[in-house]
Structures are given as structure tokens and as C-alpha cells.
Amino acid sequence: MAKRKQASSQPNMPLARPPQDDSDRFENFEDIPAEEQERLIKESGLLGQVKKIHQPQSPERTVDFADEVFNTVLYVIPLVFLYGIMDVLIHQQYGQDHSMAELFKRIVSGLPFLVILVFYSKKLLSTPWR
Numbered sequence: 001m002a003k004r005k006q007a008s009s010q011p012n013m014p015l016a017r018p019p020q021d022d023s024d025r026f027e028n029f030e031d032i033p034a035e036e037q038e039r040l041i042k043e044s045g046l047l048g049q050v051k052k053i054h055q056p057q058s059p060e061r062t063v064d065f066a067d068e069v070f071n072t073v074l075y076v077i078p079l080v081f082l083y084g085i086m087d088v089l090i091h092q093q094y095g096q097d098h099s100m101a102e103l104f105k106r107i108v109s110g111l112p113f114l115v116i117l118v119f120y121s122k123k124l125l126s127t128p129w130r
Contacts, residue, residue, distance in 0.1 A: 072119045080107055
């Protein structure tokens, strides 16, 4: 068997336990007067390096009507296909016959409501809440 190294009489790691109360190790920074805090901040130079919170990082992007219509069309097309697939699956589930004319008629009757819903929901979500 391999022999273990003999522990030296002077270990590199201190074996004493740390003090239970850390108040002697750390200053209480809340006790520094306001004038002294301002002086320390100004001397450190960190105040000039921090970005202002109240300044917008990028200008607000305006969305014109054509972009809103385009975004509405992009959202409505997949929703119409989903509606059509669900309609076909429901008819298949109950064993009913369906035709493309009936499916097209149902899609066209529900399309205006879907377009209005998507258009105004996208429009309201694109404006920030204040």
C-alpha cells in the first residue's frame, strides 16, 4: 500500500474558527454622513460612467399603418389554417361529412372577427403601458 505523507507540524491552513460576530470585520456603511457619501462618489468617478436610467437607450420606434396591416396579415394566415384544421378534425371526430365549400364558408364568416381581434391586440401590445 502507498504510504501517506506525514502531516507537518505547521499546517498552511489556519485551524481557528472565525469569529461569530462579523461586526468587528466590516464597517457599518450606513453611518457615513450624506456629505461624505457624496464626496466619495464624486472622487471615485463612477457617477459619470454609469448610464442615466431616465434617458431612453434607443428612440421609440413608430409603426405606421402599413406595418400594422402587414403584421396583422402575418398573424392571421396561420390562425386561419389552424381554424380550418380544427374544423376538419372536429368533423372527422364525429364522423360527419364535410366539403371544402362549407369549410371555406366558415373561414370567410369568421375572418373579419379574427382580423379585427389580431389588429387591435397587436396595436395595443406595441404601445408601452404608462
